[in-house]
Amino acid sequence: MKRKKKMYARKVKLIVTLSVVTAVMLALIITNFFIPVIYFTAYVHFKKDVNPAGIMRIRYIDVGFGDCTLCELPDGKTMLIDGGVGTYSNVYKLLDILNGSGIDRIDYLFCTSVKSEHCGALAEIAKYKEIKTAYIPLVTNDNLTDEYAAFKSELTRRGTELRIADFGEGKYSAEYGYFFMVMSPSAAELPECEYNAMNEIPNEYNINSASVVLWLQYAGRAFMFLSDASAYVQSGMAGLIRLQQNKFIVDGNNVTLSRCTVLKAPNHCAEGYTDTYLYDIVQPEAAVLSVGKNAKSCPSNTDIANLQLYVGNKLYRTDIHGTVTATVSSTNYSISKEK
Numbered sequence: 001m002k003r004k005k006k007m008y009a010r011k012v013k014l015i016v017t018l019s020v021v022t023a024v025m026l027a028l029i030i031t032n033f034f035i036p037v038i039y040f041t042a043y044v045h046f047k048k049d050v051n052p053a054g055i056m057r058i059r060y061i062d063v064g065f066g067d068c069t070l071c072e073l074p075d076g077k078t079m080l081i082d083g084g085v086g087t088y089s090n091v092y093k094l095l096d097i098l099n100g101s102g103i104d105r106i107d108y109l110f111c112t113s114v115k116s117e118h119c120g121a122l123a124e125i126a127k128y129k130e131i132k133t134a135y136i137p138l139v140t141n142d143n144l145t146d147e148y149a150a151f152k153s154e155l156t157r158r159g160t161e162l163r164i165a166d167f168g169e170g171k172y173s174a175e176y177g178y179f180f181m182v183m184s185p186s187a188a189e190l191p192e193c194e195y196n197a198m199n200e201i202p203n204e205y206n207i208n209s210a211s212v213v214l215w216l217q218y219a220g221r222a223f224m225f226l227s228d229a230s231a232y233v234q235s236g237m238a239g240l241i242r243l244q245q246n247k248f249i250v251d252g253n254n255v256t257l258s259r260c261t262v263l264k265a266p267n268h269c270a271e272g273y274t275d276t277y278l279y280d281i282v283q284p285e286a287a288v289l290s291v292g293k294n295a296k297s298c299p300s301n302t303d304i305a306n307l308q309l310y311v312g313n314k315l316y317r318t319d320i321h322g323t324v325t326a327t328v329s330s331t332n333y334s335i336s337k338e339k
Contacts, residue, residue, distance in 0.1 A: 036128055042096040050102045056218045056328040062318040063090050064292030066117035074176045074218060077107040081225055086120035086147060094121060105130040110165060112212035112227035114139060114148040123150040135165035137210060138188050138195040144202050164188055165212040172251035178218035181250045183237050184229060185210050208267060209233050221328045222258040224282060226266035234275035241281050260284040262326055265307060269299030274306040286314035286335060288324050
């Protein structure tokens with residue numbers, strides 16, 4: 001009798017154990033279908049910091065040695081400029097910020113360079129967030145870097161709208177009066193387009209020169225993102241801005257560039273990437289330097305000193321200040337540091 005009771009107890013225990021294991025496995029499968037298990041806690045936000053309508057919030061995210069900027073536009077749309085390197089901690093941090101802000105869709109995704117510190121995390125982000133439109137470099141060989149190849153493959157798999165990021169590409173919001181436009185590389189159909197040199201000889205200089213430079217403006221406040229643009233390219237943009245007297249056409253609308261409120265420093269402020277001619281033209285009020293531990297001697301003290309001639313002590317570094325946030329309304333502007 002006792003033996004039968006023990007056998008019965010064992011069977012019950014086994015059935016319960018198998019049921020629990022099955023339930024857990026099923027829950028994991030279901031959860032992973034909607035939320036990636038490895039990033040599960042990045043999705044747990046009981047109170048979300050949603051950006052209000054009419055406000056533009058720009059976060060220069062601390063991703064170590066890399067570039068990543070999240071722009072929440074005044075009409076509720078979202079722009080992501082690069083994603084930093086593709087480490088687990090970096091992807092987790094970016095997903096955590098996106099989820100904490102209630103962002104499920106990225107309306108405009110800019111990949112400014114094929115280099116890993118720009119596009120390394122973007123393939124993972126594209127897996128878990130809807131990407132409406134992606135602006136990408138004109139690359140004839142997607143395998144220039146493994147990270148870019150993975151990113152492009154994920155976009156293709158998901159059927160994302162792809163647009164070449166070259167001069168003049170951009171959007172204008174008639175309702176809110178904001179706009180963004182690509183300032184460089186040159187128009188893709190031109191022989192002198194920087195993409196041509198990169199595709200023909202994909203060395204570091206040519207890849208950097210083909211970086212996508214973006215201008216974003218709202219309520220008289222302007223933000224310039226220089227990616228890794230070389231000093232030569234910066235000088236060319238300065239000449240064009242002066243020639244055009246700050247007047248351009250974006251999305252069929254006439255716009256006038258304001259004085260640059262915040263400049264994203266080029267190539268982590270590496271030596272030789274300062275172009276004072278451009279700085280003379282756009283007159284930056286503040287600058288953000290996205291940098292972390294690296295073996296490239298970035299930032300350069302000389303280039304930092306050159307930049308501080310224009311911005312003084314309004315130079316923010318993600319390695320020192322953490323994520324830097326600029327907030328713009330129709331009447332006010334502020335900048336804050338994480339640390």
